[in-house]
Amino acid sequence: MLIRTMATLAMLACTAGIASAATPAPKATLSPFPTVGEAAFITSIQKDLTARFPTPQAAESAGYFRYGNEDSSGAISYANLKWQSTNPQTPSQLWYDVNGNLIGADFSVLQSNSPAPPSMWGVDYRRWVSFREHVHYILAGPNGTETYGATSAKKFAAAGGNVDDPKAATLVKMGLVKDASVVKRVFLFPSIWDLIVWVKTNPNGAFAMKNPLVVPSANAEKDDM
Numbered sequence: 001m002l003i004r005t006m007a008t009l010a011m012l013a014c015t016a017g018i019a020s021a022a023t024p025a026p027k028a029t030l031s032p033f034p035t036v037g038e039a040a041f042i043t044s045i046q047k048d049l050t051a052r053f054p055t056p057q058a059a060e061s062a063g064y065f066r067y068g069n070e071d072s073s074g075a076i077s078y079a080n081l082k083w084q085s086t087n088p089q090t091p092s093q094l095w096y097d098v099n100g101n102l103i104g105a106d107f108s109v110l111q112s113n114s115p116a117p118p119s120m121w122g123v124d125y126r127r128w129v130s131f132r133e134h135v136h137y138i139l140a141g142p143n144g145t146e147t148y149g150a151t152s153a154k155k156f157a158a159a160g161g162n163v164d165d166p167k168a169a170t171l172v173k174m175g176l177v178k179d180a181s182v183v184k185r186v187f188l189f190p191s192i193w194d195l196i197v198w199v200k201t202n203p204n205g206a207f208a209m210k211n212p213l214v215v216p217s218a219n220a221e222k223d224d225m
Contacts, residue, residue, distance in 0.1 A: 030126055032205030037122040042197065042206045045088050045105065049199050052089075053102055059094050065185070067136050068148045070098060072223045073209070074216035083108045083192050088121055092192075098217045103200040108192040117193050127207055128193040135166050137186040139177060146184065149176060153188070163188050 034042045053059045056066070056078065064078035071077075075095035083092050085107040093106035109118045109128070117128040135156045139147040151174065153163045161170030168183035177183060202211040 030124060030207070032202075032208035034206050035124065038124065041088060041121045041123055045091075045197060046199050046201075048089055049091065049094070049105055050102055053094055055100050055102070056096050057100075059096075064094055065138075066146070066148075067138060067185075067187075070217060070220045072216060072221050073211065074098070074214040074220060075103060077106075079189075081187060083190055084110050084113065092194075097214055098219075101200070103211065103214055104196065104198045107195040107197070111191040111193060114193060123195060128195050131189070131192050131194055133163065133191045134189050135161075135163060135186065136189055137166075137168075137171055137176070138184045139182050140184045150189075151176060 053062065053064075056076075059078045062080070063082075064080045066076060066078050068077050074097050076098065078094045078096070079092060081092075082090065085092055088107070090107075091105035092108040094102060095104040095106075097103050109120075111130070117125040117130075119125045133153045134150055135153055136148070136150045139149070141147050151171075155174065156163055156166060156170060159170050159174045161167065161173075166186045166188055168177070168180035168186055171177045171183060171186060172180050196207070198206050198208065198211050200211060200213060202208055202213065204210065204212060
């Protein structure tokens with residue numbers, strides 16, 4: 001789901017033009033390569049997540065669902081709406097390439113529970129980046145296809161919607177959809193601290209913005225830079 005440019009994502013999170021919201025770039029002051037203290041975390045999730053969630057079908061069986069298009073890094077994001085990751089075995093999001101291979105994950109902590117970036121699992125707290133709350137929706141298309149969209153929490157609330165319990169009727173009122181019956185899912189992406197990690201080996205580092213071993217398809221979204 002994932003946008004790999006933090007500045008772009010932060011800007012979009014404040015507007016109606018949000019795309020997928022899963023992986024911005026790590027802090028520029030940090031190396032994308034894990035430190036000695038972070039290496040154990042990376043090794044553990046690479047082994048564990050690859051074994052348990054090798055395909056999107058495995059993720060869906062565990063309660064994850066796709067909510068966005070392929071992003072510019074070649075990642076397609078799946079979320080489980082559990083935004084408080086309590087251990088390395090429970091990522092809030094998983095990402096797959098267009099061939100259905102697991103390539104990465106997001107872990108998250110609710111900002112309502114942690115005003116400051118968390119310090120967990122030996123990972124430098126500066127790797128956790130901030131996302132403002134926003135609302136995502138999934139529309140049913142022909143032949144089982146889906147269309148993905150999002151809007152800012154501020155605009156959703158201004159239209160009379162409850163961001164904590166968003167309903168399809170508000171999307172109709174906003175003019176984002178014509179008929180509430182085509183809305184398969186609408187949900188709040190809350191304000192979180194987010195940690196992005198490549199599960200697939202990345203020559204550029206597990207915390208890098210992109211992975212040269214993952215080639216985006218022709219349909220991937222482009223960087224808005």
